[in-house]
Amino acid sequence: MKVYLKVWRQRNAQDPGRFVDYTVDGINPDMSFLEMLDVLNNRLISQGEDPIAFDSDCREGICGTCGLYINGRPHGPLPRATTCQVHMRHFKDGETIVIEPWRAKAFPVIKDLVVDRSAFDRIIQAGGYISVNTGQAPDGNAIPIPKEDASKAFDAATCIGCGACVAACKNASAMLFVAAKVAHLGRLPQGRIEARERVLNMLSQMEKEGFGGCTNTGACEAECPKGISLENIAFLNREFIKAKISF
Amino acid sequence: MTLYSISDKKLDGKCPTGPIEKRWTQHKASLRLVSPANKRRLDVIVVGTGLAGSSAAASLAELGYNVKVFCYQDSARRAHSIAAQGGINAAKNYMNDGDSVFRLFYDTVKGGDYRARESNVYRLAEVSANIIDQCVAQGVPFAREYGGYLDNRSFGGVQVSRTFYAKGQTGQQLLLGAYQALMRQVARGQAVLYSSHEMLDLVVIDGKARGIIARNLITGELERHGAHAVVLCTGGYGNVFFLSTNAKNSNATAIWRAHRRGAFFGNPCFTQIHPTCIPVSGDYQSKLTLMSESLRNDGRIWVPKKKDDPRKPTEIPEEERDYYLERRYPAFGNLVPRDVASRAAKERCDAGYGVGPSKMAVYLDFSDAIKRMGRAAIEAKYGNLFEIYQLITDENPYETPMRIYPAVHYTMGGLWVDYNLMSTIPGLFVCGEANFSDHGANRLGASALMQGLADGYFVLPYTIGDYLADDIRTPKIDTRHEAFEEAEKSVNERIEKLLSVRGKTPVDVLHRKLGLTMWDYCGMSRNAEGLKKALQIIDDLEDEFWKDVAVPGTGKEWNRELEKAGRVADFFELARLMCLDALHREESCGGHFREEYQTEDGEALRRDDLFSYVAAWEYTGHRQPPVLHKEDLIFEYCKPTVRSYK
Known part of the structure; x- marks a missing residue:
């Protein structure tokens, strides 16, 4: 098959950037989307041209490194999949595909399709952990946890930190990312002890980083490759109110 | 031309002696300590933020050392430990099925085909239980039973259930636990994180590891970083094979550059080919995806009895299927160790019984398990793995068997280290997959996560102090050297x-x-x-x-x-x-x-x-014959026998 690409090219953060057209043919529908870009890049390299900068690592949907805005959707057309899990069989022969980076003030572009997401690390540093030193832990079975709580905590904890929620949000809010961590830890008895500080500090860091506020449009949930639920934002809101009224 | 020369001096792993169950305890008691005031004066570099690196960096920072931690990824959370699926072993015996520290030790030495050090493996089994406790306290959401207690499942090469898991995303959950512990230390200022940085050389001063040269991958600048000790936790080298289950950017540069600077390389040929991966589909393919070994708990592996059988797998009747693992290894069946399962698949495909378009695949079939337990139960256990399979192959494994074939997955070889995890360069420590130490010639499933975290949480924090005790008067390392x-x-x-x-x-x-x-x-x-x-x-x-x-x-x-x-x-x-x-x-x-x-x-x-x-190789120059140093392996508790899973 053959596709026409419109790819965002931007030398660095200062460069205003522009779309550049490429035609890629001889594509096998079983290729992954990123393998299609590999083929194009190797062609550009052989011709002495600058390859398109994009990032990826595990290529199995778990590390959260890849993230392209494809035809107006984070991670492309497939629900519950990262960019690296999208295959060319999900596109039509002859289709025009527009590829952009995540666009958010808090995620400045490094080059072409690669953005700086270190803001997420700083949000976790603000409180996305349980304060336990190595060696302090009691026996693993000393704190039984209801299966349902453990399972909801797990669902929240499957966030891969890719930033699709931010890219999908009209406010470029990181609320789903923050909520997933607040809910993961807050639903477990070990995490209750620091619950109040956690929600306040993580939200304040989110603001400082330049992410927008949440207006509950639900775009984040719709585009999250791991299906992180809006329920977590409701949980975060409860935690926030509790934190504000309890001393 | 001679390919290599052999050193006549034996290499010493410096393992303690005496009763094996007391060795680590006694060794710890003999290790020197560094006082809190002196720890504040000591700098440690940790390279890599997978399970070994994150856990080591967090634990060392908690102790009060000044830690600098480096990763090539844009965030420490993305290291490839994140992709480990099935689980982590621990000798808790929560299942009351006869497990013990000794049994985990024995299974691991035997599983490694008697090419690992007994002392190291026993220590690994001993600290395995502490790892689970630590992870639970950090909030790692392991699978639980309805009563609220931790659940276990079984993995290859063993006859007990000792594997703790979080669906098919155990590595992700364990890594996030260690990453969060590390982020807490970064927030305290006790650890400094250098993400998007790649180590490109080791700096050795007067025979001791004293720093690294790193490249900032965003700006391209080269940076000098000095420290009193350097810890490499940079993972394995499976990407030598181009196609592997490793992340695209996983690499051997840190350990190879250290090797060129004098660190011996142990058993480089010991690589693990994992039996259950999604087969290669075309020459454009950039990587291979693993289907967790845990699937062999419920899936049955087979090929048609007839060569080049054109029928769909679902149309081939039971009596015309060859469940070759169950046939050849009745005692362990589908749960034989990885090396055995991989070779058996290759043997069937080479003999012409392979399936799928390439004929280089075998079936992993869940139809019996779905009949036995129902689709919902299978979905609860393996849901995300089935989803991954369908995304890649466009086939529904609830309805038709998976096609699988072995792929490069893990490297047991790595930099040679002594019992204290120190390489042949004083002050250069190596943890996790990057070292050679615990898995011998074959690693058992769910043991990599165990080893990475054992090294980082419970071994290195003790042993590094013994080395640094000599360095309390050494001032900050001057990078103008x-x-x-x-x-x-x-x-x-x-x-x-x-x-x-x-x-x-x-x-x-x-x-x-x-x-x-x-x-x-x-x-x-x-x-x-x-x-x-x-x-x-x-x-x-x-x-x-x-x-x-x-x-x-x-x-x-x-x-x-x-x-x-x-x-x-x-x-x-x-x-x-x-x-x-x-x-x-x-x-x-x-x-x-x-x-x-x-x-x-x-x-x-x-x-x-x-x-x-153990074959430990010394570098002598590019394309020059290396020197082979031998460390004899002594088996006092697990007497080497023919490894039988029949």
Whole structure:
């Protein structure tokens, strides 16, 4: 098959950037989307041209490194999949595909399709952990946890930190990312002890980083490759109110 | 030309003696301590933020050392431990099924085909229970039973259920626990994080590891970082094969550069080919995806009894299927160790019974399990794995069997370390997959996560103090020292050399050729003739690389092709050592199967009288014959026998 690409090219953060057209043919529908870009890049390299900068690592949907805005959707057309899990069989022969980076003030572009997401690390540093030193832990079975709580905590904890929620949000809010961590830890008895500080500090860091506020449009949930639920934002809101009224 | 020379001095792993169950306790009591006031004056560099790196960096910072931690990823949370699926072993005996520290130790030594150190493996089994406790306290959401207690499942090569898990995302959950512990230390200022930084050389001053040269991958700047000790937790080198289950950017540069600076490389030919991966589908393929070993708890592996059977798998009746693992290994069935399962799949496919378009695949079938437990139960246990399979292959594994084939997954070999996890360069410690220590010639499933976290949480924090106790009066390492000057200069020259070739062939193309050569001659089975041929091909490919590689752009910007070129240049050198090690080890053991040494029914034939040792290789120069140092392996508790799973 053959596709026409419109790819965002931007030398660095200062460069205003522009779309550049490429035609890629001889594509096998079983290729992954990123393998299609590999083929194009190797062609550009052989011709002495600058390859398109994009990032990826595990290529199995778990590390959260890849993230392209494809035809107006984070991670492309497939629900519950990262960019690296999208295959060319999900596109039509002859289709025009527009590829952009995540666009958010808090995620400045490094080059072409690669953005700086270190803001997420700083949000976790603000409180996305349980304060336990190595060696302090009691026996693993000393704190039984209801299966349902453990399972909801797990669902929240499957966030891969890719930033699709931010890219999908009209406010470029990181609320789903923050909520997933607040809910993961807050639903477990070990995490209750620091619950109040956690929600306040993580939200304040989110603001400082330049992410927008949440207006509950639900775009984040719709585009999250791991299906992180809006329920977590409701949980975060409860935690926030509790934190504000309890001393 | 002689390929290598042999040192007549035996290498000493410095393992404690005495009753095995007391060795680690007594050793810990004899290790020297560093006072809190002195820890504040000591700097430690940790390279890599997978399970070993994050856990080591967090634990060392908690102790009060000044930690600098480096990763090439844009966030520490993305290290490839994140992709580990099935689980983590621990001798908790929560299942009341007869497990114990000794049994985990025994299973691991036997699973490694008697090529690991008893003392190390016993310590690993001993601290395994603490790991689970630590992770639970951090909030790792392990699977639980309805009563609220932790659940376990079974993995290959064992007859108890000792594997803790979080669906098929155990590695992700364990890594996030360690990452969060590390982020807490970064917030406290006790650890400084350098993400998007790649270590390109080790700095050795007066024979001691004193720092690294790192490249900022965003700006391209080279940076000097000094420390009193350096800890490498940079994972394995499976990407030598190009196609593997490793992340695309996983590489061997840190350990290879340390090897060139004097660290011996242990058992480089011991690689693990994992039996259950999604098969190769085309020549554009960039990586292979694992289907967790946990699937073998409920899935049954088979091929048609008839060669080139054209029927769909669901149309082949029960009596015309060959459940070859259950047939050959009735005691362990589908849960034989990985090396055994992989070779058996290869044997069936080579004999013409393979399935799928390439005929290089076997079926992993869940229809019996779905009948037995219902679809919902299978979905709860393996849901995300089934989803991954369907995304890649466009086939529904609830309705038709999965097609699987072995793929490169893990490397048991790595930098040689002593019992204290210190390499042959004083002050250079190596943890996790990057070292060679605990898995012998074959790693059992769910043991990699255990080893990474054991090293980082519970071993290194004790042993590094013993080394640093001598350094409490050493001031901050001055990065203006001529050793830093020299190392930075050599890194710079190499980058310039890569950029100046200006050839026509992309890095990937040459890497793929190297990978194919290694897969053909140094993969699931090896022989002397093939290995010699591979050595020649590697030389030729390396020549071609330096004559014709195309690296665009400059060194002073984000340049992924330049990063890749540097890593592949190191892979050529490492590939040569892997083939040489495989050629020298004239026996079959674990994942190292030499066709010349097999039993009548095709099982691996160990030669304990000749090869019961660790092969630790010393670098002597590019394409120069390395020196082989032997560390004898002594078995006092697990007497080597023929490893039988029948």
